[in-house]
Amino acid sequence: MTPQYDVAVIGGGIVGLAHALMASRRGLKVILFERSPIAQGASVRNFGMIWPIGQPAGELYEVAMKSRDYWLMLRKEGVLEVEECGSIHLAHHQDELDLLTEFCEQGTHECEMLSPREVLERSPLANPTGLLGGMFSPTELRVNPRVASAQIVDWLVKTQGVEACFETQIISIDENTIQSAGGKRWKADQIVVCSGSDLQTLYSEILENSGLKLCKLQMLKSVAQPEIKSGTPHLASGLTLRHYSSFESCPSLEKLKRRIAEESPELDTFGIHVMTSTFPSGETILGDSHEYGDAITPFDKSEIDELMLRELRKVFQLKDWTIQERWHGIYAKHPTLPVFEAKAEDGVQIFVGPGGAGMTMSFGLADRAWNNWTGVEKQNA
Structure with a gap:
């Protein structure tokens, strides 16, 4: 019998983790897929900067500050260390x-x-x-990018009821059925594709024409x-x-x-x-x-x-x-959007490309997306 979930998230980087968190906070049964033994892409290869100061005034700055709240919530929950270090822009000219x-x-x-x-x-x-x-x-924070994703996954699994399948390459999605390269199948009412820099394995035609x-x-x-x-x-x-x-x-x-x-x-x-x-x-x-x-x-x-x-x-x-x-x-x-979002088919959302601001923006962007999809806003604490 094919296992059934409310939500499946494909991609275990910070964008995928943000969506798994938002879905689990809404009481949904969530499964997370990652093709590597642990996230190895942009989520671990950065400065560890949470950088609201880089976002323009208005909605995007507010989204960055919402993300900041989530990082501080994770610290309060004992998930990982988060330094409230701030930032200094230097002027030598x-x-x-x-x-x-x-x-x-x-x-x-x-x-x-x-x-x-x-x-x-x-x-x-x-x-x-x-x-x-x-x-x-x-407003800027510091986390250790080498361990942050792994610590968040561990917490999601142990305390939030998320199921995580690492070393699992998803190769196709058809009518809410997910298939891995190993031939296993899962079903989910809603699927969120957070495929990072992989723009070819899933929905390549959409991503090729996305502007990413x-x-x-x-x-x-x-x-x-x-x-x-x-x-x-x-x-x-x-x-x-x-x-x-x-x-x-x-x-x-x-x-x-x-x-x-x-x-x-x-x-x-x-x-x-x-x-x-x-x-x-x-x-x-x-x-x-x-x-x-x-x-x-x-x-x-x-x-x-x-x-x-x-x-x-x-x-x-x-x-x-x-x-x-x-x-x-x-x-x-994306040249103009803070993240590329698209409905690939019924029940499948693509959510890719926060650029170099993934650590800063992912929690806030995912929070905004789930509020739009469900019409229900969840508070951080």
Whole structure:
């Protein structure tokens, strides 16, 4: 007899976990499928940043803050460690300081300007050479991406009644019947496809015409830095101001973009904007770059790593720049939507492509989706 569920979620990354959580909170019988022994995609290959400050004012910032509430709920439940570290955008150029000041004055996000001295008091990793100031936001969080997904799955299974099937590749869905590569079948009233960067196995025609593009990023991790305190803020350079949509509301952004394009066009070629997240161990994740579509290959570029390190050294200071790990991640991103949603057939929803904001947005986006699908809003606590 084919097992029957209320909801089946295909994909065990952070997007799929968010949907499994929202469904289980509504008292539904949920099964989760993941083709790997544990999530191995973008959900584990990132900074561990929960980054509301990068979302534009209005609905998307509110969605990011809703996600933040869910991360803090998971901490309260004892699921995983979550640091309320905040973030600092550093200004080493006058146009960066002007833009950050302009952004703060808009009053759309919780943030404040800091003097160079105040920046250095909050983070020993900011390079004081040429530092003009910075912008602090208290809303950002830090989780360990290497273990967060596994800890959430374990909690969903043990306390929320979710059934998890890992090492299970789903190859077809037909009339609410799911089939694995091994020939097993399951039925579910509602199926949510959260297939990450895999745009070909399920509903390839829909995903091919969705506008989604793949993005590859290269990242680095340093050896442990001495004298790092828990809660050290995330740091972002002025290069990030041209990457996050929250700053598009600032008229001075175009001037900053022109200056960077004229001084360092190679940074735009590889989509480089440098950031750092330092864990209580002192290990520091550094990055990153962005290559899209046909530019993506299986092979990492030493040129990108060298450019990132060049820019990182300008704005951050590490006592030991020894790099102990290098890796890349690939995620799907839509050019205009925060996530791609589509009804594939009756009872089947596709939910793919939160871009580089999966850790920041997935819980909030899934919460919004389930509110729309069921007409019932669930509170976090």
